[in-house]
Amino acid sequence: MNTFAQRRRPGRVAAAVLTAALAFSLAACGGGSGDDKPASDASGKPAAADAGFPRTITHDKGTTEVKTKPKRVVALDNSLVEAVVALDAPLVGGISSYRDQKGFPAYLGDAVKETKDVGPLDSPNLEAIAALKPDLIVSATVRHADLYDQLSKIAPTVFVKTTGPIWKENVTFLGQALGQEEKAKAKLTAYETRAKKIGDAINAQGGGSGDGGKPTVSVTRFVDGPTRIYLPKSFSGIILTDMGLLRPENQRDTVKFNIEISEEQIQQVDADHIFLTAFSGGEERKKKFMANPLWQRLNAVQKGNVHEVDDATWMTSVSLQGADMVLDDMAKIFKVEPAK
Numbered sequence: 001m002n003t004f005a006q007r008r009r010p011g012r013v014a015a016a017v018l019t020a021a022l023a024f025s026l027a028a029c030g031g032g033s034g035d036d037k038p039a040s041d042a043s044g045k046p047a048a049a050d051a052g053f054p055r056t057i058t059h060d061k062g063t064t065e066v067k068t069k070p071k072r073v074v075a076l077d078n079s080l081v082e083a084v085v086a087l088d089a090p091l092v093g094g095i096s097s098y099r100d101q102k103g104f105p106a107y108l109g110d111a112v113k114e115t116k117d118v119g120p121l122d123s124p125n126l127e128a129i130a131a132l133k134p135d136l137i138v139s140a141t142v143r144h145a146d147l148y149d150q151l152s153k154i155a156p157t158v159f160v161k162t163t164g165p166i167w168k169e170n171v172t173f174l175g176q177a178l179g180q181e182e183k184a185k186a187k188l189t190a191y192e193t194r195a196k197k198i199g200d201a202i203n204a205q206g207g208g209s210g211d212g213g214k215p216t217v218s219v220t221r222f223v224d225g226p227t228r229i230y231l232p233k234s235f236s237g238i239i240l241t242d243m244g245l246l247r248p249e250n251q252r253d254t255v256k257f258n259i260e261i262s263e264e265q266i267q268q269v270d271a272d273h274i275f276l277t278a279f280s281g282g283e284e285r286k287k288k289f290m291a292n293p294l295w296q297r298l299n300a301v302q303k304g305n306v307h308e309v310d311d312a313t314w315m316t317s318v319s320l321q322g323a324d325m326v327l328d329d330m331a332k333i334f335k336v337e338p339a340k
Helices: 015-029 078-086 106-112 126-131 141-154 164-178 181-204 235-243 263-269 283-291 311-316 320-334
Strands: 055-059 062-066 073-075 091-094 136-140 157-160 217-222 227-230 258-261 273-278 306-308
Touching: 055 157, 055 164, 062 157, 073 078, 078 091, 078 106, 078 136, 078 164, 078 320, 091 106, 106 320, 126 141, 136 141, 136 164, 141 157, 157 164, 164 181, 164 235, 181 235, 181 320, 217 235, 217 283, 217 311, 235 311, 235 320, 258 263, 263 283, 273 283, 273 311, 311 320
Parallel strands: 073 091, 073 136, 136 157, 217 273, 273 306
Antiparallel strands: 055 062, 217 227, 227 258
16 A cells, blocks of 8 residues: 555544534534625625635535635645645644644744644544634545545535645645635646756756666655655656656556565665655664665665655655755755756
């Protein structure tokens, strides 16, 4: 199972307690009945801020009517939290902790200063969500499929299918749900343009083993379990593809998410440049791999082209913000213009 797809099913809350909590919270905030009407101007037409609403959003769990441009959003996945922030939508609640991360990422800054943590990720606090009186809730089927009906009773709710492999599509989707289509398009275009510029500069340096002397790149993650090589379908893999960088022949599968390897298979990691991350519990395995004589034979090791990078950025951010930080790393490592 790939890292982004490793999800625990939401904890089972006692039915009586959950029902009572929701009943109380829904009574307090008016639930998800959507009685509020769009603001109007003097002529009785919808105000400019709500132009294009109401609108019906088709999503992974069906269709949902969003009556007004969302002004109180709750996001129940770390990557969706970052997407909402990137689109400058008002985020009143979100999941702030993911794996061993505690609190919202520092790079989100004041955008989440007033955002309430409604976690944990496995079993979001439905009473806390209802108390925030959201006008839109966003999550992912891979995260909270079993909670969709309950969330929909609180506020209009839309679900994406998953996160990692479709993170860019999710930004576009949220642009539609939030009434920020143009901003989503502009931000994705800016990212892709920057990625290509940095990638072109890296490829122009030559000296690699790929076609035309282009360098090949490999991404390996050490975790408390099988060591993984991340392929083009992963978050970091998508970024490298957007940069136009080459992968070794054994890492070009566009269907699988990663390859799990043992120490005896270290050779599969090799490329002109190897990027390493280690998640909590993976440090010991990384030490064992790097102490293995097979590791010392890798071309990237012999050339001094092994780069340790931040796991939270390269693996778990799954966002435009994280992608830009990966590009920062690549520009610094290869000493090319950051194209900002």
